Amino acid sequence: MSDNNNVDLKRRRVLTLATSAVGGAGAMFLAYPFIASWMPSEKAKNAGAPVEVDLSKLKPGELLRVEWQGKPVWILSRTPEMLSLLEKVPASDLADPDSKMEQQPSYATNAWRSEKKEILVLVGICTHLGCSPTYRPNVVPAENWMGGFFCPCHGSKFDLAGRVYKNVPAPTNLIVPSYQFLEGNRLIIGQDKESA
Secondary structure, eight states: OHHHHHHHHHHHHHHHHHHHHHHHHHHHHHHHHHHHTTSOOHHHHHHTSOEEEEOTTOOTTOEEEEEETTEEEEEEEOOHHHHHHHHHSOGGGBSSTTOOSSSSOGGGOSTTOSSSTTEEEEEOSOTTTSOOOEEEOSOBGGGTBOSEEEETTTTEEEOTTOOBBSSSSOOSOOOOOOEEEETTTEEEESOOTTTO
C-alpha cells in the first residue's frame, strides 16, 4: 500500500507542476496584449521622432512647411533684403526683442533667432491660442509693418524672426524648435548638438 501512495504522490507532483506551468504560460499569453497596450504605438513613436528636411529646393524668400510632432514647422529662407528689414524693426515695437524668454535653443538667442542668419526655423503656432499665422513678407509702411507673420484670428503680429510685437494678444515670440544642419543641404528638426 505504501508503494501505491508513493507512486500517486510522485504522479500528483508531476501533474501539479505541469498544470502550474501551463496555467502560468496561459496567464502570460492573456496578459501580454493588456501590457502591450500601455506601450506607445509605432505611429506615436514616429510622431515624436526627428524630421529630416532637404533644403536644396528652398529658394530665397520661400517658406517651406513640414510637420513635426503633429505641429506645423516653418523653414524660411531669408533674403539679404529680409535681413536688412529685420534690422529696421524698432526694438521698442517688440515685446521681447532680445529673445530673453526661453522660446528657442541657446544658439537661436540672437536678433535673427536662428543658427544661420538666412535660415529661420519656427513652430508655426501662435503663442496666444494656438492658431496658425500666415506668412506675409511684404512691407506695409502705413502699418509700420516690415513683413513677417500675422495671426488673422486675433491680430497678433510677428516679425521675420518670429518676434512678437507689443500690444497684441500673443504673449511671447514664436517657438524655435531644436534643430541642426547636416551635410548636403539637409536640416534635422527635433535634434541638435546640445541634446545629442
